[in-house]
Amino acid sequence: MRIQFHGIEVDVPQGWDGEIYRRNPEGLGGDTMPVMHLANFPLPSDRGDFGSGAVELMRSDGVLIALAEFGPDSVGTALFAREGFPVVRAEDFAPEQMQRPLPGQSGAQYFFTENGRSFCLYVALGSHVRRRELVPEVNQLLETVSVGLT
Amino acid sequence: MTAVLVTLSLAVILLAILVVGLLRSHADILRSLHHLGVREDADENHHSQPAPQPRFNSNAPADIAGQTLRGSTVHIGVSGTDTRTLLAFLSTGCSACIGLWEDLSVDPTGGMTGVRLVVVAKNREDESQSRLEELAPAGVTLVQSTEAWQAYGVPVTPYFVLVDGLTGTTVGEGSAPSWGQVGSLIVQATGDRQVMERQAVETDRGEIKADAELRRSGIGPGHPSLYPDSAPIEGGE
Secondary structure, eight states: EEEEETTEEEEOOOEEEEEEEEETTTGGGGGOOOOEEEESOOOOSSOOOTTTTTTTGGOOOOOEEEEEEEEEETTGGGGGOSOOOHHHOOOOGGGGGGGOOTOOOOEEEEEEEEEEEEEEEEESSSTTTTHHHHHHHHHHHHOOOOOOOO | OOOHHHHHHHHHHHHHHHHHHHHHHHHHHHHHHHHOOOOEEEEEEETSSOOOOOOOOOOOOOOEEOOOTTTTTEEESSSSSSSEEEEEEESSSSGGGHHHHHHHOTTTTTTOEEESEEEOOOOOOGOHHHHHHHHHHSSSSSEOOOOHHTTTTTTTEEEEEETTTTTEEEEEEEESHOOOOOHHHHHHHHHHHHHHHHHHHHHTOOOOOOOHHHHOOOOOOOOOSSSOOOOOSSSSO
């Protein structure tokens, strides 16, 4: 089922949870840029922009994808120099890249610019050992994401 | 001195024979495992293929898509997950729902354990938005989706549907004025389901029996064993 909000669209697979929302002004950058969450487990209603409150509920086959847009000021900066959506690789994952390290879990983070909009893509996996099994699912899902001009 | 040397030599020879035997046995085991399709580096690589996705027919209860109170777009997975979801179709205009809303502000789970509670209200144009904001407590997963009301054919309000995500089936549905009664309905529906499955096994009713037996063995929709890597060989020996 395809959902869209604020120029971001994605096909959410059956059984997955997904939400695209504008974060509160207190969030990153002090503005109200959109955030997209996708997860193959039930997302709690109260959670952080990068999945805190949700990753704690992940099992070993769990996947959480967070796509957070940054403000126009970020476009053109070195951090967001990469053009286009990244292809997620199993080698990119490391337990230390979790926002808050949790036993067995693994994370990867990418900064990029798509259609003149700057994003951070954060992917958390329930198991570092199973990353080769889970990463194809992530890429399959990311292929369905489209970002329009604002 | 000679006797000691001979004894030691014999001991070394015996140990060498033992090691060779162990190595041969290890090689035999590896060969057998390889023959069965298990690789030594299975931990790292045996999941290199994408995990199979649960497959359901078109009768599987629909996932819920709509808007949240804060205006975001949301999709809730109902079928194809190993969670049981209780969909509570509530409205701001229904007097029988008031007690249910109020109880949710005390306990956002509605007293349900082992079940994910999702409250489904109608779209913004079909609901009193200010009243909904007043009634809906924080911590409750709430989706506004008139489409979901239509998809589930909600006949009255309040109405509850319990979905087993693993099998992609509706376990039970009905109306109740309190969370306590909803809990009773769930227990009853779960019990009825178990009886139906048991009877199916006893009376040898094909599909349901097979489903029940597979489920008891831990094999549900999406289980890797249901999707072998290679196509079955037709017209075997």
